[in-house]
Amino acid sequence: MLFTRRVQTVGPIKEFVNADNFSHIRKEIKKINKKTAAHGIKASLTTLATGATAISITNILYTNHAYAQGPVEYVKGKASERIVEAFMPLVDMIQALSYPIALVMLTAGALMFMINQKDRGISMIQNASIGYIFVQMMPIFMQLIVEVGISVAVP
Missing domain, CATH: 1.20.20 (F1FO ATP Synthase)
Incomplete structure (x- = not known):
């Protein structure tokens, strides 16, 4: 009785992987992008190949350089x-x-x-x-x- 297994249901995988789990982070990223838009910097939420989620910061002027010329x-x-x-x-x-x-x-x-x-x-x-x-x-x-x-x- 002391070491009994408890099963906890977390819901379906679709709900777990849903992007709404990061909604508060997305709101912060939008605030950052509004402040840094004048400097040509953009932040975005990126899912890595390992499954981890990271915030990536890119320089808009540099990344769009190929398309400009x-x-x-x-x-x-x-x-x-x-x-x-x-x-x-x-x-x-x-x-x-x-x-x-x-x-x-x-x-x-x-x-x-x-x-x-x-x-x-x-x-x-x-x-x-x-x-x-x-x-x-x-x-x-x-x-x-x-x-x-x-x-x-x-x-």
């Missing part, structure tokens, strides 16, 4: 971003190698200057310095070229 332009923009991202490890490697190479050339230029070949030494130092600066600015040039290409290609 058309699907073809959106895909072209994403493709160019992916290509630039694919080359970034190569750019990073070249930038990392530029320091020791510039150091060797600067040292060689200083040695040339020391052994009375001033013109050749100063020329090596200048070329190494300018080359190092250009290599370090390569990502900026790359981004500039991509932006010019996008502006020329899109009518």
Whole structure:
């Protein structure tokens, strides 16, 4: 008698899964959306694949960006971003190698200057310095070229 089983009926599954269980949360989300609409932010109630319910917050301006410019332009923009991202490890490697190479050339230029070949030494130092600066600015040039290409290609 002390450990008797009690059966509690909670109702049918349809009633349990019904969205009215979250009506108070939906009201709060509507209040939040009214306040944040001016900032381009929207909250919504989302059911996850595991069955859990979560509140998702999205940036309206970002999510509707694809529809604002058309699907073809959106895909072209994403493709160019992916290509630039694919080359970034190569750019990073070249930038990392530029320091020791510039150091060797600067040292060689200083040695040339020391052994009375001033013109050749100063020329090596200048070329190494300018080359190092250009290599370090390569990502900026790359981004500039991509932006010019996008502006020329899109009518």
